[in-house]
Amino acid sequence: MDHAPRAAVPRFLRACARRVVPATLLASLLALGVAGGASAAPTSQPAAATTSVATVGNAVVGTAAVEPRAIADAPDDQVSIYAAPADGGLVQPGGPLVVELVVVNKTDAELAPAQLELSVGSSTIDTRFALDAWSESSSEAELDRLALVASLGSGPIAAGETTTVSVSVPADGLPFEAADDFGPRPMAATLVSGDSKLAQARSTIVLNGTAAVEPTLVSTVVPITSGLLADADEPLLGVDTLLEQTAPGGRLDEILSAVEASPNATVAIDPRLLASIRVLGSAAPESAISWLDRLTALKNQTFELPFADASLTLQSQWGAQQPLEVTNFDFAIDPANFADPADTATPTPTPTATETTDTGTTTPSEDGDADTSNGVDASATPEATDAESPTASPTEEPEPLAPPLPTAESLVSFPYSMSGVVWPQAGTVQSTDLDKFRGWGGESIILDDTNAGMSADADFTESAQATVAGWNAVVAEKILDDAFDDAVHATTDEEWNEAATRIATLLAVVTRELPYEPRTLVGTVTRDEFDGERLAQTLQFVDGLSWAATTPLTFPGEDDTDRREASLIDGSVGETAFNRMTGVMQTIERAQVISTIFDDPLDYSDPVRTAGVGALSTGWANDPPGAQTAVSGLRDHVTYTESNVQLGDTTEALIVGRDTELPLFVSNAVKDRKVTVLVELRPTTGAVETGDAVALSIEPNSMSRVGIPITAIANGTTYVTVNVMTPEGEPLASTKQIRLDVRAEWESIAILIASIGLAVLFIAGLVRTIRRRRAAVAGDSSDDDTGAGPDAGVETDTVDATESTKE
Numbered sequence: 001m002d003h004a005p006r007a008a009v010p011r012f013l014r015a016c017a018r019r020v021v022p023a024t025l026l027a028s029l030l031a032l033g034v035a036g037g038a039s040a041a042p043t044s045q046p047a048a049a050t051t052s053v054a055t056v057g058n059a060v061v062g063t064a065a066v067e068p069r070a071i072a073d074a075p076d077d078q079v080s081i082y083a084a085p086a087d088g089g090l091v092q093p094g095g096p097l098v099v100e101l102v103v104v105n106k107t108d109a110e111l112a113p114a115q116l117e118l119s120v121g122s123s124t125i126d127t128r129f130a131l132d133a134w135s136e137s138s139s140e141a142e143l144d145r146l147a148l149v150a151s152l153g154s155g156p157i158a159a160g161e162t163t164t165v166s167v168s169v170p171a172d173g174l175p176f177e178a179a180d181d182f183g184p185r186p187m188a189a190t191l192v193s194g195d196s197k198l199a200q201a202r203s204t205i206v207l208n209g210t211a212a213v214e215p216t217l218v219s220t221v222v223p224i225t226s227g228l229l230a231d232a233d234e235p236l237l238g239v240d241t242l243l244e245q246t247a248p249g250g251r252l253d254e255i256l257s258a259v260e261a262s263p264n265a266t267v268a269i270d271p272r273l274l275a276s277i278r279v280l281g282s283a284a285p286e287s288a289i290s291w292l293d294r295l296t297a298l299k300n301q302t303f304e305l306p307f308a309d310a311s312l313t314l315q316s317q318w319g320a321q322q323p324l325e326v327t328n329f330d331f332a333i334d335p336a337n338f339a340d341p342a343d344t345a346t347p348t349p350t351p352t353a354t355e356t357t358d359t360g361t362t363t364p365s366e367d368g369d370a371d372t373s374n375g376v377d378a379s380a381t382p383e384a385t386d387a388e389s390p391t392a393s394p395t396e397e398p399e400p401l402a403p404p405l406p407t408a409e410s411l412v413s414f415p416y417s418m419s420g421v422v423w424p425q426a427g428t429v430q431s432t433d434l435d436k437f438r439g440w441g442g443e444s445i446i447l448d449d450t451n452a453g454m455s456a457d458a459d460f461t462e463s464a465q466a467t468v469a470g471w472n473a474v475v476a477e478k479i480l481d482d483a484f485d486d487a488v489h490a491t492t493d494e495e496w497n498e499a500a501t502r503i504a505t506l507l508a509v510v511t512r513e514l515p516y517e518p519r520t521l522v523g524t525v526t527r528d529e530f531d532g533e534r535l536a537q538t539l540q541f542v543d544g545l546s547w548a549a550t551t552p553l554t555f556p557g558e559d560d561t562d563r564r565e566a567s568l569i570d571g572s573v574g575e576t577a578f579n580r581m582t583g584v585m586q587t588i589e590r591a592q593v594i595s596t597i598f599d600d601p602l603d604y605s606d607p608v609r610t611a612g613v614g615a616l617s618t619g620w621a622n623d624p625p626g627a628q629t630a631v632s633g634l635r636d637h638v639t640y641t642e643s644n645v646q647l648g649d650t651t652e653a654l655i656v657g658r659d660t661e662l663p664l665f666v667s668n669a670v671k672d673r674k675v676t677v678l679v680e681l682r683p684t685t686g687a688v689e690t691g692d693a694v695a696l697s698i699e700p701n702s703m704s705r706v707g708i709p710i711t712a713i714a715n716g717t718t719y720v721t722v723n724v725m726t727p728e729g730e731p732l733a734s735t736k737q738i739r740l741d742v743r744a745e746w747e748s749i750a751i752l753i754a755s756i757g758l759a760v761l762f763i764a765g766l767v768r769t770i771r772r773r774r775a776a777v778a779g780d781s782s783d784d785d786t787g788a789g790p791d792a793g794v795e796t797d798t799v800d801a802t803e804s805t806k807e
Contacts, residue, residue, distance in 0.1 A: 001273075031679055032532060045448035081191045085187065086497055099168075111156060115153055116150070118150040120186070120187065125509055128460075135409060154191065160319050178209070182211045183206065184205070185207065215548050217519065219474070219520060221553060224255055224268070225305065227619075228626060230612070235608075237273070237276035239284075239606040248287075258533075262539040266743075267300045271304060274412050281458075282339075308614040310389040312436075316437070317430065324585075326610045331606045335405060421443070427448060427570065430572065444471065447473055448476040449476065452699070463521075465520065466566040468566050468663070469486060481501050488530040499538075528695065529681065577621070591605045604673070608638060611634055642732055653741070659712075660709075663705060664707075667702070668702060670700060674699055676728060679696055679722065687713055687715075688710055693725065694708055700790075717741055717742070722737070
């Protein structure tokens with residue numbers, strides 16, 4: 001399950017990447033009143049660091065300066081102190097108590113020299129009530145019952161800086177004996193200046209003595225997820241990511257190694273991991289294939305998370321009738337990566353019959369039948385065979401078989417040992433969600449104690465198994481969950497020790513409540529990205545506690561008469577999560593609309609859908625800014641695709657005549673994708689009429705022209721709106737208005753002028769012809785008057801005939 005923001009106590013240490021100052025700081029410390037000779041003492045400083053140490057009474061102290069940087073989780077405008085016992089708070093009988101004290105100055109002024117006091121109690125903490133009272137109380141009376149085991153001076157601390165002091169108290173300086181009972185004891189660190197208390201930290205330690213008790217059973221649930229990933233360009237884990245995370249020392253490798261070493265840990269698996277590896281086929285890294293084989297061979301109990309660990313409570317409370325799922329991975333499958341020579345081989349063709357030149361007979365095929373290749377029947381007579389060419393034609397190469405491609409079901413299948421387990425985000429389930437979970441295949445549920453109420457009158461910690469609103473459930477301890485979260489996110493030994501101390505203390509208290517009546521507690525690990533090495537360290541730490549025993553996760557059965565009832569305490573995922581879900585669904589819907597402009601719509605929409613499911617991952621609850629960035633990136637991806645289909649720069653046009661076309665250009669800047677769109681005109685006035693939208697196909701990175709029919713009705717200036725739409729008629733983002741200068745009658749006027757011009761030309765030609773003919777007739781008459789005899793008349797007739805022919 002996911003958890004609320006972690007307590008500030010452990011997180012302050014995340015920023016404490018410490019660097020030890022030279023031993024000259026010892027002189028400053030001694031000058032402030034730290035008495036005693038210097039002596040070496042074990043500390044948790046890095047091996048390469050130089051630590052200054054000094055003894056104060058029975059205590060050995062070391063001081064170190066911290067590299068200047070802000071401590072994000074320490075309260076602003078005040079001084080804070082934190083205590084982190086070494087070895088997870090465990091003090092061995094007869095061994096020293098080693099504690100790291102961290103002083104944070106988040107004021108605007110330098111902190112003057114002050115006194116650090118470390119106190120430890122002699123009595124054990126035996127109940128949850130007593131533990132809560134000690135951890136949450138600020139009563140000075142409780143401090144008075146503790147024994148002061150170390151007191152030392154602290155040098156000045158500049159504004160915004162942090163100082164860490166390592167204190168080692170030998171066994172004879174502690175207020176309990178080595179032979180005393182095992183169990184947790186209170187510890188306090190106080191920073192004082194004169195009579196004023198500047199800051200105080202309360203913690204515990206646990207004497208790791210012999211525990212003659214029945215150990216508390218601990219079930220740990222560990223998620224193995226694909227991480228917080230919501231990228232439409234890479235909706236599954238890519239080759240490089242898998243190489244990095246499954247290689248030795250990678251995140252996934254370390255997490256798997258941790259649970260392999262703790263076979264009682266229950267593992268929740270994100271199917272996106274399985275699909276990411278299998279979809280690559282032969283291109284999958286060897287380390288990833290080996291990792292998947294190891295995961296399949298796990299002896300641990302396993303159950304399935306939703307794809308990408310998408311939050312079911314978020315989807316239920318948002319109003320989804322079905323959870324968002326990924327049902328197609330074709331966009332990520334390269335058929336070449338699934339081609340197997342054994343699969344692509346075809347049966348050996350029947351050998352071609354070979355004719356012998358001396359007999360004219362044919363050689364039978366290998367199976368003993370006569371060969372009929374190339375249409376030649378082997379049973380035919382020699383004469384018929386001889387009619388064919390002496391040399392048989394070569395056998396054609398067979399068409400290779402298409403490689404078998406994996407199905408969506410095969411890509412995410414896994415031999416889970418548990419089915420129907422619902423693990424919602426912690427503290428978010430409402431009663432209305434339970435019915436939906438049941439309809440979505442849920443059979444049992446993991447809640448935490450902020451979401452399920454226990455018996456109000458119980459004076460001890462009850463087992464995790466319970467029934468909640470008719471569900472078989474386990475109720476995890478939020479205190480244990482938070483401690484696990486802080487431990488697996490620890491970036492320093494001090495931080496891990498502080499978190500481990502809380503784990504050891506809680507389990508010791510529960511054991512001491514009823515030493516001979518073991519109960520089962522459930523602790524869960526956060527669903528965001530965490531440190532696999534710290535996980536292994538934490539699981540092994542719990543395994544090594546003498547008052548605790550790890551056990552696989554179990555739910556109460558229907559025939560379990562001892563199971564108890566717990567009431568559901570309604571929670572909520574919150575308004576921010578609702579907004580995230582709304583953004584995701586709107587983006588997926590828009591991607592489906594846009595995808596229809598491509599030849600293969602699913603090749604575009606399915607990656608967006610897969611990334612959208614990733615944007616609903618439960619782990620995003622720990623990183624709201626990151627979640628918002630993921631959704632914005634997904635939306636920008638779709639918006640960018642849509643913006644790559646654009647109308648040209650046309651802003652105005654002259655329309656001449658009644659029926660014509662408006663030429664437009666549309667560009668396609670979508671990489672490697674041909675688009676098909678509709679382009680339509682919509683008049684804003686009655687000056688023009690337009691026809692139906694026109695389909696246009698545009699190759700990648702190119703521009704195409706389309707003519708839109710338009711009918712002019714009246715002269716004047718008007719505007720039309722140009723829309724680019726999907727083939728289904730859904731408008732895309734590209735739209736514009738174009739100014740039209742309409743001259744509807746210019747076409748008629750032009751035709752009239754042309755007609756008149758032709759008529760004038762025709763009449764002029766006719767007049768010219770008549771005049772020439774008349775002139776010719778007049779010339780003939782003149783010749784007749786001057787002619788001398790019969791021969792002259794004959795010549796005239798010939799000339800007239802010639803002239804008539806020419807005309």
